[in-house]
Amino acid sequence: MDSIILCAGKGERLKPLTENRPKPMIPIAGKPILQHIIEKVEDLVDNIYIVVKYKKEKIIDYFKDYPKVKFLEQGKIDGTGQAVLTAKDYVDNEFLVINGDIIFEDDLRGFLKYKYAIAVKEVENPENFGVVVLDEENNIVEIQEKPKNPKSNLINAGIYKFDRKIFDLIEKTKISKRGEREITDAIKQLIKEEKVKGIKLEGYWNDVGRPWDVLEANKHLLSKINRDIKGKIEENVVIKGNVVIEENAIIKANSVIEGPAIIKKGAVVGPLAYIRPYTVLMENTFVGNSSEVKASIIMKNTKIPHLSYVGDSIIGENCNFGCNTITANLRFDDKPVKVNIKGKRVESVRKLGIIMGDNVKTGIQVSFMPGVKVGSNCWIGASCLIDRDIESNTFVYKKDELIFKKLNW
Known part of the structure; x- marks a missing residue:
């Protein structure tokens, strides 16, 4: 038994987080989405074939030493069907297929006894997904693609069990106008011919497609961690709840950490810093004197030195915040924060701070309004209030007129 994990897509809705990494490499609860998936299947299969394309080197470099993992590159044709077809000459007769951007809890052993199976999940908004209709024996009889009037509240959860017949059906499907070959088209034919x-x-399931999905999944996984303190703890530090502090992390004097939270190796916190629940500080991060971080993911090598607040936000790698950088995360009217996703203004969740790419620097006294996205490689000058998205490779600053007037004493 083998498995195929589909990791070739770009993750457009998660920009700027996916400007420098593929979506499966976004860290949730201290490790990439893809690592969570691999850990769910590695004891069930002989080989794990990861289909890569966009920013493939990030995935290959991270997982190259995993003994069961092998990499296959998707060609010019995009789409999930084409991604599965990439593994045709490598997998056993029966195999699992898993989307590389989902977080799930269920054990997959139950899949192995069926020749053909698809995971389905009950959701409140099925119209946003591929809807699945079952008969009385739980066989799939119909699949609807994002229907206005869904026939059920069960959706395709992105986990499949197939045999080699699926390859023949994929090859017979037409390539769409977008130049993609989708697995759904082959599945629709499969349910006509087989059970x-x-x-x-x-259990828990999350199709991680938008920035707030990342934060929501992060909260859920953090709620499952156990306390494990291995780093250096200085005097008068208060640690409450389930907190993971890895070796070579340092918590300096008079800091407070409230779990659940994860502090990765090489991270430095404090002195007098406040790490609030559902926060992850990745490797070699720094949260300094009198800074506060709440329910956020701070990626590798990012520095938040002093007098700053980061709440309900995702901050990319190698960022540096000037003194008193503040992220707002709540509207006055308590309504969901609006975010630009692929050119459309959409409602997210009640509390959402900023979504920031890699290599961003802020000057002193910079403030961000809720739901703002900042692209990678940006500089933001001192005393700026950022109330709109910033494209990558942008320098934002303002000019204040200083008036000097002579006093006649």
């Missing part, structure tokens, strides 16, 4: 079991997922 395909719909397996209902009972």
